[in-house]
Amino acid sequence: MKLPFLPNHDDSSFFNFLTQHHPALTPTGLNGFVQAQGAGEPVRGAGSMSVPHATTVLAIKYQQGVVIAGDRRATEGFQIAERRIEKVFKIDDYSAMAIAGAAGPCIEMAKLFQVELEHYEKLEGVQLSCEGKANKLGQMVKANLPMVFQGLVVMPLYVGYDVKRTEGRIFKYDLSGGRYEESDYHAIGSGGKDARNTMREHFLKGLAEPEALKLALLALYNAADDDIGTGGPDLVRGIYPTAKIVDGRGITDVSELQIRSIYDGLLATRRSKES
């Protein structure tokens, strides 16, 4: 049956629906535009086009679930493009995703992924499994590969609470859509290496929630200390990194007040070392 206001389509994926019927709305829709513009010209390398980039996001597993956190800075070359950008997104009741890379396409991918999961749930009457969601995101990263050659990199870090296994899970991706599960913690972005170093030193299996949150914020602080692309807590403007907690009860935002008080304690310790 063909409906006049909608084409015939039998697939539960919103991403596939867009790709088939509204390709201009997909993140790669931009690719056709860029190629048409630059036909015959050599492909421009990364960095020649200046777009805001987002940096350093991380996730840590603890006893009941996962903490996911990110800083707030986006840079454009040596300029700060945005001080309050939000890099950690709620995707559905049991999963969240954090992004690093070109800000525009990153946010678009997060939005598309949110719709994708909700769309599937409404059409099929059940949610996708945690594994299924992670795989779907991998396909979307893979579809973005042509954009990577234009310098528009999108790197997600995905965390979900697996209701069947009753544990939190962390997935990282590579540019070709490869999906890898991390058993304990992971960080990506320009300050990812610095954050990973901190987590490696302090991580323990079966951490409690407050410790895991504290470690996440410490790792972000150290990353901001060593990496110019990562923003630390901005005490003057009152801008702090954001964090979300994903566990058996669903997803909850960590309040700014709580993050602020953790940073206050952390900074006091650092200050006492200097005097």
Next chain:
Amino acid sequence: MPLPYYVSPEQMMQDKAEYAKKGIAKGRSIIAIEYVDGILLVAENPSASLYKISEIYDSIAFAGAGKYSEFENLRKAGIRHADLKGFMYSREDVTARSLANGYSQSVGTIFSQEQKPLEVEILVVQVGHNGHANEMYRISFDGSIIDERTFAVIGGKSEVIQALLKEKGLTKPSDLRTTLSLCIASLEQVRSQKLSPESLEVATLDRTREGRRFRRLSTADTTSLLAL
């Protein structure tokens, strides 16, 4: 060469309408009715997994009576329409009115152009929040669209139930439990038999919820609500 039979357009439409009406009347009824926090949808449905009521978007729900395969297709098309619109513009730009118009166009075109009309009757309801009123649209097999107030009934002996509810002279919405009991009583009266919670499909659009306002009430939820 034999001449094809001449059938007057009036006759053809009448036959189609009769055919569709017969198909819809065979099914069971679905009621959508306002309660104090939003809209309640109640259907008589012995199946626990083949739904007649479903979520379309944040504050929009869909109910279909008649042939399952046909209204299931309409339901899916509606979800695609809503999700596409919400993705392209913003979540608040998805409205029941535009969706109901789309359905009316589709169902109407099929009724006039296809051999076989759709044997369906559908409801598109939207709960109003921030001081906006609720919206309820009933779309018939021929694409005609009716804007309902307070309550709407589709499928089965819908006219009888409509008359029953009208008699009650509902003026202002009551709480969820009272409204649910009223719906069940009306369904039971028409079927002249008792209906157990297992044979009901119940869902609400609750304006007090954040984001997605659709909630399906399980058999246990319904039982405990009625026992209060």
